[in-house]
Amino acid sequence: MEYISSTRMKVIDSNCEYLGLTSLQLMENAGASVAREIKSLFTGGKVTFIAGKGNNGGDAFVAARHLAYYDSFDVHVLLIGKKHSIKTDEAIKNFELLKYCNIKVSEIFDSSSVEFRESIKDTDIIVDGILGTGFQGDIKQPESSLIDTINSSGKFIISIDSPSGLNVDETNVKKAINANKTFTFHKLKKSYKDPSVKKFTGDIKVINLGICTDAEKYVGKGNFKSLSLPRKDNHKGDAGKILIVGGGDYFGAPSLAALGALRTGADIVTIALPKKIKNIVATYSPNFIIKDLRGDFLTLDDVPFIVELMSYHDVIIIGNGLGKSEEIIESVYRIIMQSKKAVVDADGIDSLKEKVLTKSDIIITPHANEFYRLSGKQVSKDVAYNCDIVSKFSKDNDLTTLLKGPTDIISDGNQLFLNRTGNQGMTVGGTGDVLAGIVGSLFANNSAIDASSCGAFICGSAGDLAFKEKKYGLLATDIIENIPIVLKSMD
Structure with missing residues (x-):
């Protein structure tokens, strides 16, 4: 019953x-x-x-x-x-x-x-x-x-x-x-x-x-009633302190995630980056706090530094543009295991393969191929089948999965939601990074299932607004600019 x-x-x-x-x-x-x-x-x-x-x-x-x-x-x-x-x-x-x-x-x-x-x-x-x-x-x-x-x-x-x-x-x-x-x-x-x-x-x-x-x-406007959003009596940091660990092969990915988090309401966004791209990313926005890693890629030597940074932040978003070397994968895993709340995206997802996670509150945001590499389950055109495999995987691994696709599937193993916002123009690179930033920002003060489901809705809705104007020429940055419009419409 x-x-x-x-x-x-x-x-x-x-x-x-x-x-x-x-x-x-x-x-x-x-x-x-x-x-x-x-x-x-x-x-x-x-x-x-x-x-x-x-x-x-x-x-x-x-x-x-x-x-x-x-x-x-x-x-x-x-x-x-x-x-x-x-x-x-x-x-x-x-x-x-x-x-x-x-x-x-x-x-x-x-x-x-x-x-x-x-x-x-x-x-x-x-x-x-x-x-x-x-x-x-x-x-x-x-x-x-x-x-x-x-x-x-x-x-x-x-x-x-x-x-x-x-x-x-x-x-x-x-x-x-x-x-x-x-x-x-x-x-x-x-x-x-x-x-x-x-x-x-x-x-x-x-x-x-x-x-x-x-x-x-399906996620709709009503789901925002479950969210804890910034209040008038908030102080700096109350609306979320987000740490992003990314970059190496790519420098745009962590920047887009950071902008997505800021536009969704996060107060403070810190990006930990390899030295070689630090100055490039810093030019994207004066709103970023930049911390540099020791070398050109994330290494095991960086793990203690990241763990210390995490203690000053509510959520870590990790994986955006990091690369997939064995040392990066192992470093990401060690960081996640010591996190409070983590959004694991893109290259970071491979670090979770065949691992048992019990200490952290984790959201993963895979697309179909990433989910297959992680779970061994092939996503099909049958939404009901996909719901079953995502729900089971989430329950077995005690995490929340946001499977990106034509219909996003979000489950923590107990609850399951679908999201139908978004469009074909959002296959452009960087939209997943924006989504990770949105979800991470919401995750600071909300449950994993609420942050993931509402985050998917916001990202897709912002993308739909961008598509009306830009059609197939939309960019990930166009989605970011429309996030505040979507949030305003949820009032």
């Missing part, structure tokens, strides 16, 4: 909006479904909907409207507070529709209200739409005393999505509605796994809202 957190549910709702299924449609589906379920339980009677000011109240307004269509039901809606205090446009629209229905609507402000007490006393069924699945913390007044009165009423109580007062991500409940029945949407909520929560939920039925499958499977 699958359970879902409140944050993940918000992500899915937002992704539905991104795909074209609006929150107003979802509210309509939710309320209509609740009304159908009530009608299947009862042939008629007096039903009192007690609605809060958020979207849970909006669901209650819709359910009341649908139920009032049947003459056998006498429907009363009690809004906690005044109508101008309703918080969302969707809930406001559905509240306004009630005046065109055969529904008595009242505003209540505390549990001592005569109208509230008379309504509770005179009703057959109470429908709880006070506080939704986003509720956290302590219940405030008047909701707290209203819940006490409802619980002591002896009436049949139905909760919409979750009993009001219950934090659906936790099991430590101080006070909540004691429902006889809970109609929850889409999937069971995380806290429902605990048997102790049943005294609040009563019998639970999951209601299908018609959520798009792709809203769960």
Whole structure:
């Protein structure tokens, strides 16, 4: 049985909006479904909907409207507070529709209200739409005393999505509605796994809202709700200190990764480079901090220096343009094993072959050939097959894989996401380096799966904007310039 957190549910709702299924449609589906379920339980009677000011109240307004269509039901809606205090446009629209229905609507402000007490006393069924699945913390007044009165009423109580007062991500409940029945949407909520929560939920039925499958499977705008992004009260370094170890055969690769990280919001980006390309890379941007390695390529003698640098950074991005000599491969492996968080890209990926990694939080960003060299599994045109091999490889090796392709596949072995942003123009050299920088920047303050999935979406979306203007002439630097535009559109 699958359970879902409140944050993940918000992500899915937002992704539905991104795909074209609006929150107003979802509210309509939710309320209509609740009304159908009530009608299947009862042939008629007096039903009192007690609605809060958020979207849970909006669901209650819709359910009341649908139920009032049947003459056998006498429907009363009690809004906690005044109508101008309703918080969302969707809930406001559905509240306004009630005046065109055969529904008595009242505003209540505390549990001592005569109208509230008379309504509770005179009703057959109470429908709880006070506080939704986003509720956290302590219940405030008047909701707290209203819940006490409802619980002591002896009436049949139905909760919409979750009993009001219950934090659906936790099991430590101080006070909540004691429902006889809970109609929850889409999937069971995380806290429902605990048997102790049943005294609040009563019998639970999951209601299908018609959520798009792709809203769960593919990365979309909603996934950004899971991210920790820079705040106004941040200090320098709080948004991420990134160390990039690259260069040797190529000098553009680490530069592109660094620019990608900076444009995604990293505060500090340090690049450790071979001496022969240090001055060239320094001319790319005055925003880089440059540290030079001992020779023309990464060697085992550089490992202690890199390990010390890592202690001052949140994430290391390693592999971009390094080369593939045996000493480089061994050096990269030793560095990764001592890292906290590592994004391993390009030439660095070969260092992980036939190695067991247990100490570091690692993201790898291979293309099909790199994944084959690493796993022995050939990527096919069958996306489902590719999902299976990527998920299994990630689970077996305790890391997160971002397999780059026409459809990016991201998995940590437990969760799996697909990304369809991006285009054929992004086969140009350097786009993978930009992606590594984006992912590394996000990884500083987020989980590997969130950084990888959102990073793939950002890079592909920035590439799509660049393709509209440049077509097949787009360059990796064009993608970098469009990263802030994509991030702004996620607000």
